[in-house]
Amino acid sequence: MPPELGNLPIEVQEAFFLHRMLGDRWDGTSGYYLGKDYSPLQAYLNVYDILNPQQTLYFLKHIETEHSSMLNEKVKRERDAEKRKLKMKK
Numbered sequence: 001m002p003p004e005l006g007n008l009p010i011e012v013q014e015a016f017f018l019h020r021m022l023g024d025r026w027d028g029t030s031g032y033y034l035g036k037d038y039s040p041l042q043a044y045l046n047v048y049d050i051l052n053p054q055q056t057l058y059f060l061k062h063i064e065t066e067h068s069s070m071l072n073e074k075v076k077r078e079r080d081a082e083k084r085k086l087k088m089k090k
Contacts, residue, residue, distance in 0.1 A: 011052055015059035018044055019067070031079075033071040036064050 005013055021044055025034040045053045 011055040012059050014048070014050055014056045015063055017048075018050075018056065018060055019063045031075055033068055033075065035068055 005016060018041070019036065022036040022038065022041065025037050026032070027034055041057075044050075045056075050056050
């Protein structure tokens with residue numbers, strides 16, 4: 001059974017919190033996920049008084065990497081399925 005968020009170190013909890021707060025960036029042409037918009041990160045670190053920003057950012061980047069891979073794989077599967085449908089109609 002996976003651990004609950006409250007059982008993880010505070011830096012990991014903060015990383016998940018920040019991951020939810022940061023906006024997403026998508027490629028308008030291809031529809032692929034580009035990652036999080038880090039422009040407000042410094043403000044969030046200050047407002048929420050993150051005590052260990054280096055460690056929190058380390059975990060945040062790992063979370064984003066996994067999240068990006070998952071979303072882009074989903075987009076790819078959906079595109080491949082759409083291509084198969086189009087081929088079947090011909």
